[in-house]
Amino acid sequence: MKANSSKRSWSTWHPDPASKPAVRDCDHPGCNGAGEFRAPRSRDQLNEYYWFCLDHVRAYNASWDFYKGMSQDQIEDEIRRSTTWQRQTWPLGAKTGNKHFTFSMHDPLGVFEEEAEEMKKARTRPPSPEEAALRVLGLTEMPSVATLKACYKKLVKQHHPDANGGDKDAEETFKVISQAYKTLLDSLTAED
Structure with a gap:
């Protein structure tokens, strides 16, 4: 066993x-x-x-x-x-x-209906030219003129067609950046 x-x-x-x-x-x-x-x-x-x-x-x-x-x-x-x-x-x-x-x-009681409608309208409305320009330049709020110029200068150095070998995409980006800068600069100088 x-x-x-x-x-x-x-x-x-x-x-x-x-x-x-x-x-x-x-x-x-x-x-x-x-x-x-x-x-x-x-x-x-x-x-x-x-x-x-x-x-x-x-x-x-x-x-x-x-x-x-x-x-x-x-x-x-x-x-x-x-x-x-x-x-x-x-x-x-x-x-x-x-x-x-x-x-x-x-x-269920509709207490916040008015605020909800305002928020929904704010999300669905197209951005103002200033808001669109801020997004293009990577800014979150309206800057001072000095800050705007510094941001523009940095982006121009990065996207200028001469710095990118004449690249067409860089040229288009440069145009959009320049237009956004002009829009914000006009808005800032009009407020003064």
Whole structure:
């Protein structure tokens, strides 16, 4: 008759307290100490470790430089990524593509009907020339003349046909930007 394989001896469940787990040797060349303390192998291998004795792990940690060999720009990028735990981020609302937050609410008593109608009209009406010009220039509100000129100058440098090898698309974009600038400048100077 076979012994029941599900039964285990007491020693299987309770190992001998006198036996200790095997100890690693220190990874430092020429050291015979116990490697009880781990240290990452490199910046690119943070989950792979050297195992050192206490004295050698202290020496290794004292000389450790995570940013060694990186340029100033790479260090800045790494610090920025570290502030978000190396996860990609987006400006608020940019990922959805929806520029305006919209919501609906159940209003059985019609308390908010008037406001809802006004909001619906505001969403469906075509934008004014000033609002359209603000969108073209990437602005959210009516700027000062100095801010408008700075924004226009930046966009002209970027989209001028001469800067883009005479590209027709750049020329059309340049025309739209120039018209938007003129519209806003006329509006700003008319207010004064």
